[in-house]
Amino acid sequence: MTKVTMTVNGRQVSGDVEERTLLVHFIRDRLGLTGTHVGCDTSQCGACVVHMDGKSIKSCSTLAVQAAGSSITTIEGLAQGGELHPVQAAFKANHGLQCGFCTPGMVMTAVDMINRYGGSLDEKTVRENLEGNICRCTGYHNIVKAILAAASDMSAGRQAAE
Amino acid sequence: MGVEGIGARVERKEDKRFLTGKGRYTDDMVVPGMKYAAFVRSPHAHAKIKSVDGSTAEGMPGVIGVLNGQQMLDDGIGNLICGWMIHSKDGSPMKMGAWRPLAHETVRYVGDAVAVVVADSIDEARDAAEAVVVDYEELPAVTEAATALTGGQPQIHPEAGGNLIYDWAIGTDVAETDAAIAAAAHVTEMTIVNNRLSPNPMEPRAALGIYDGAEDHYTCYTTSQNPHVARLVMSAFYNVAPENKLRVIAPDVGGGFGSKIFIYPEEIVCLWASKRTGVPVKWTSDRTEAFLTDAHGRDHLSTVKMAFDSDNRITALKVDTIANFGAYMSLFSSSVPTYLYATLLSGQYDIPAIHANVRAVYTNTAPVDAYRGAGRPEATYLLERTIETAARELGVSPAELRRKNFIRSFPHQTPVIMNYDAGDYEASLEAAMKEADWAGFDARKAEAEGRGKKRGIGMSCYIEACGIAPSAAVGSLGAGVGLWESAEVRVNAVGTIEVLTGSHSHGQGHETTFAQLVADRFGVPIDSVSIVHGDTDKVQMGMGTYGSRSGAVGMSAIVKALDKVEVKAKKIAAHLMEADESDIVIENGEAKVAGTDKTVPWFQVALAAYTAHNLPAGMEPGLKEGAFYDPSNFTFPAGCYICEVEIDPETGKTEIVQFVAADDFGNIINPMIVEGQVHGGIAQGIGQALLEAVHYDPQTGQLLTASYMDYAMPRADDLPSFKVSHQNTPCPGNPLGIKGCGEAGAIGSPPALMNAITDAIGNNDLTMPATPQKVWAAVHAAQ
Numbered sequence: 001m002t003k004v005t006m007t008v009n010g011r012q013v014s015g016d017v018e019e020r021t022l023l024v025h026f027i028r029d030r031l032g033l034t035g036t037h038v039g040c041d042t043s044q045c046g047a048c049v050v051h052m053d054g055k056s057i058k059s060c061s062t063l064a065v066q067a068a069g070s071s072i073t074t075i076e077g078l079a080q081g082g083e084l085h086p087v088q089a090a091f092k093a094n095h096g097l098q099c100g101f102c103t104p105g106m107v108m109t110a111v112d113m114i115n116r117y118g119g120s121l122d123e124k125t126v127r128e129n130l131e132g133n134i135c136r137c138t139g140y141h142n143i144v145k146a147i148l149a150a151a152s153d154m155s156a157g158r159q160a161a162e
Numbered sequence: 163m164g165v166e167g168i169g170a171r172v173e174r175k176e177d178k179r180f181l182t183g184k185g186r187y188t189d190d191m192v193v194p195g196m197k198y199a200a201f202v203r204s205p206h207a208h209a210k211i212k213s214v215d216g217s218t219a220e221g222m223p224g225v226i227g228v229l230n231g232q233q234m235l236d237d238g239i240g241n242l243i244c245g246w247m248i249h250s251k252d253g254s255p256m257k258m259g260a261w262r263p264l265a266h267e268t269v270r271y272v273g274d275a276v277a278v279v280v281a282d283s284i285d286e287a288r289d290a291a292e293a294v295v296v297d298y299e300e301l302p303a304v305t306e307a308a309t310a311l312t313g314g315q316p317q318i319h320p321e322a323g324g325n326l327i328y329d330w331a332i333g334t335d336v337a338e339t340d341a342a343i344a345a346a347a348h349v350t351e352m353t354i355v356n357n358r359l360s361p362n363p364m365e366p367r368a369a370l371g372i373y374d375g376a377e378d379h380y381t382c383y384t385t386s387q388n389p390h391v392a393r394l395v396m397s398a399f400y401n402v403a404p405e406n407k408l409r410v411i412a413p414d415v416g417g418g419f420g421s422k423i424f425i426y427p428e429e430i431v432c433l434w435a436s437k438r439t440g441v442p443v444k445w446t447s448d449r450t451e452a453f454l455t456d457a458h459g460r461d462h463l464s465t466v467k468m469a470f471d472s473d474n475r476i477t478a479l480k481v482d483t484i485a486n487f488g489a490y491m492s493l494f495s496s497s498v499p500t501y502l503y504a505t506l507l508s509g510q511y512d513i514p515a516i517h518a519n520v521r522a523v524y525t526n527t528a529p530v531d532a533y534r535g536a537g538r539p540e541a542t543y544l545l546e547r548t549i550e551t552a553a554r555e556l557g558v559s560p561a562e563l564r565r566k567n568f569i570r571s572f573p574h575q576t577p578v579i580m581n582y583d584a585g586d587y588e589a590s591l592e593a594a595m596k597e598a599d600w601a602g603f604d605a606r607k608a609e610a611e612g613r614g615k616k617r618g619i620g621m622s623c624y625i626e627a628c629g630i631a632p633s634a635a636v637g638s639l640g641a642g643v644g645l646w647e648s649a650e651v652r653v654n655a656v657g658t659i660e661v662l663t664g665s666h667s668h669g670q671g672h673e674t675t676f677a678q679l680v681a682d683r684f685g686v687p688i689d690s691v692s693i694v695h696g697d698t699d700k701v702q703m704g705m706g707t708y709g710s711r712s713g714a715v716g717m718s719a720i721v722k723a724l725d726k727v728e729v730k731a732k733k734i735a736a737h738l739m740e741a742d743e744s745d746i747v748i749e750n751g752e753a754k755v756a757g758t759d760k761t762v763p764w765f766q767v768a769l770a771a772y773t774a775h776n777l778p779a780g781m782e783p784g785l786k787e788g789a790f791y792d793p794s795n796f797t798f799p800a801g802c803y804i805c806e807v808e809i810d811p812e813t814g815k816t817e818i819v820q821f822v823a824a825d826d827f828g829n830i831i832n833p834m835i836v837e838g839q840v841h842g843g844i845a846q847g848i849g850q851a852l853l854e855a856v857h858y859d860p861q862t863g864q865l866l867t868a869s870y871m872d873y874a875m876p877r878a879d880d881l882p883s884f885k886v887s888h889q890n891t892p893c894p895g896n897p898l899g900i901k902g903c904g905e906a907g908a909i910g911s912p913p914a915l916m917n918a919i920t921d922a923i924g925n926n927d928l929t930m931p932a933t934p935q936k937v938w939a940a941v942h943a944a945q
Binding site for chain 1: 176907
């Protein structure tokens with residue numbers, strides 16, 4: 001057992017974990033944050049994506065001990081003050097989700113993608129950057145639409161603020 | 163329609179919880195004292211079990227129990243069953259072999275469950291499962307259905323000689339069909355392979371069994387599309403518990419696509435193990451287990467003859483199909499290649515003679531059952547590849563050949579049972595061709611040639627049967643259950659409304675669309691309407707969601723219950739306003755006396771029902787009504803899909819440059835949700851045609867595609883955006899005029915894509931999935 005301490009959604013948390021404990025299981029089973037999902041065993045589906053120090057990672061292929069000292073944001077930590085994050089709002093407005101299981105990973109990936117590309121995102125880039133997230137319900141059509149809409153909204157918001 | 167009523171693009175009520183991580187799926191459930199199950203599974207495709215030794219595992223850290231199939235048998239837990247009886251041509255009933263939840267004598271596919279370990283943590287359970295020693299005597303295995311039927315092959319179940327489950331036929335007399343084919347001016351013959359698929363909902367299956375010894379009561383949380391059917395079957399056939407002692411809850415379910423209709427060994431084992439060990443037991447499938455044990459779909463091998471007269475009219479169709487059922491008969495497996503497949507072989511065409519023969523076969527592979535479309539994609543693929551091929555052979559345009567043979571008057575009785583009630587196939591064909599700019603294709607092809615690319619275009623005109631199904635009709639065809647739906651509408655004292663439904667949402671958005679229906683009826687906001695589903699303690703009975711039945715059947719039941727509520731509400735409103743009941747109109751959240759300015763708000767009508775201070779003489783208090791709706795016919799969604807591809811002859815890679823869908827779904831409640839269903843269906847159909855295939859090693863029966871590293875799921879960069887439109891003719895068979903939209907995309911798209919690819923490369927000899935390797939070989943074979 002090893003003691004790990006990290007910040008999750010702005011709160012410091014710690015716990016004793018087996019060395020083999022995956023970050024996703026620490027988040028789900030220890031912290032009870034069940035929004036982060038496990039959809040495969042091979043780091044392919046992306047249902048487990050969270051942010052570590054602001055960048056998207058797959059929490060199914062990260063050990064909890066590797067996350068020690070880092071700042072983790074899960075889907076539960078994205079909306080602020082009861083307001084949906086613009087990416088969450090865009091998924092809702094564009095019907096970018098059906099069963100909801102891949103959605104947390106999709107949203108966390110999308111936020112990172114928009115952070116990296118900003119308003120310069122186009123459909124091809126979005127599709128390439130979604131390669132690591134699998135959705136079986138939507139055919140990606142409305143996910144792509146939602147991400148492009150959010151990128152455009154967030155970029156407009158930034159420009160308005162400047 | 164109003165901003166929230168029927169036809170409005172209302173954003174989904176359920177989305178906020180999914181988007182903020184507050185969805186509650188089975189694996190999210192935690193109850194006090196809960197422990198974890200891991201299954202010991204067969205590594206062999208076919209073997210005798212000589213012994214199961216759990217003694218080492220029992221002593222390992224955290225282990226609470228190691229349980230095996232013999233114990234389960236001793237406790238009287240029954241066999242898993244197939245609930246649809248099919249009789250062979252000779253009148254004999256289908257030959258169903260025994261399927262034990264935990265095998266105790268023979269394992270018949272890789273992944274067959276043999277024992278279960280319950281432990282404090284999932285890791286401890288898995289560690290101990292690896293220490294359970296099973297002594298197997300390996301037997302030869304067979305994975306391909308056509309091979310399994312030939313002599314000298316392994317015998318998989320003693321009940322089914324030669325591995326044949328049934329040999330069934332439907333339609334026109336075979337001699338009459340043969341005579342029509344013999345007299346034809348042209349006959350197109352093909353061999354059609356429909357590849358085996360794994361449904362792959364993103365949420366893996368899971369079950370949490372909780373036994374309460376004090377009450378002798380069981381609760382099962384599970385990933386089910388139909389929790390009431392699960393309770394019925396587990397109670398009536400598996401002897402887990404009587405229905406009143408068994409509560410089944412299907413909370414948020416992360417997709418199903420058919421694979422979560424069926425009752426699998428794991429949920430039965432979790433319930434039984436909970437009683438045996440005295441602790442709640444949770445099992446969650448990992449993805450490899452899902453590939454190994456979730457019921458697969460498709461896997462047909464067919465030959466077809468399509469006969470034409472000299473005027474290019476289809477005069478006869480003869481089909482022979484071998485369907486691979488895997489190692490056991492799953493819950494609805496027998497109905498898929500029979501009444502959900504062969505009954506749709508007329509397609510959109512007026513065909514005077516159709517004869518279909520279907521043989522169902524055991525093999526040493528995972529069980530095969532319904533997967534999105536269930537039989538109808540197989541029928542459509544066979545027909546639409548064949549008619550396209552016929553058009554090429556006859557030298558006529560594929561659109562013209564289809565047009566010439568379209569059914570144009572309704573109702574239309576086909577030779578294969580179905581009676582089509584309404585449709586306009588020309589309308590969807592024309593809309594799709596216009597949207598796809600079919601006329602401009604030759605110019606685009608020439609332009610692509612200049613870039614060294616081979617461009618092709620293909621269409622498919624599909625029909626399917628939804629709204630499953632009239633109970634008496636399916637009963638006469640062998641179904642073990644009725645396929646009605648139930649609903650209860652509870653108006654609370656303040657006018658808010660709860661709708662209890664036997665339908666189950668696992669992505670379809672019922673919490674929104676069903677609320678729209680109620681909002682439309684009474685003019686109340688959808689936020690004041692809540693949908694309750696997925697819990698056998700809350701909803702009395704229901705048949706669940708599959709076969710696009712939630713709209714056509716589930717919502718029709720709600721309509722019937724709403725009708726009853728409206729009648730009573732009008733009586734109360736008339737009494738309150740001293741008016742005649744026939745003059746009362748309920749709209750915009752109030753009851754009005756037509757032609758006057760007298761109104762009573764909706765909530766006051768509800769309140770009056772519950773205070774019961776001033777009700778019409780003899781009226782019972784309360785405002786709550788229930789209804790069962792049994793459909794009078796199937797519904798028949800139809801449409802035309804057009805796909806355009808570009809192929810790189812150097813690599814064999816196919817790029818889908820355009821995909822057009824024109825569908826007739828009847829009336830639509832929420833177009834946004836319907837379009838989403840079409841998008842998802844098309845992606846699964848493209849997956850089948852381009853990417854996906856379950857492969858078993860034919861010698862060893864090992865599953866070669868057991869992870870996302872080996873099974874090619876469609877990803878965002880494999881797909882284009884889709885152009886989707888609707889040309890709707892209302893369904894005359896149900897009160898809302900709904901046909902259903904859940905499966906169309908997966909049905910219509912594979913043949914459109916394969917017709918496009920074979921058009922591009924000039925070689926029709928190509929099977930799904932059209933991988934770059936296969937396409938490259940076909941390109942070079944054609945040169």
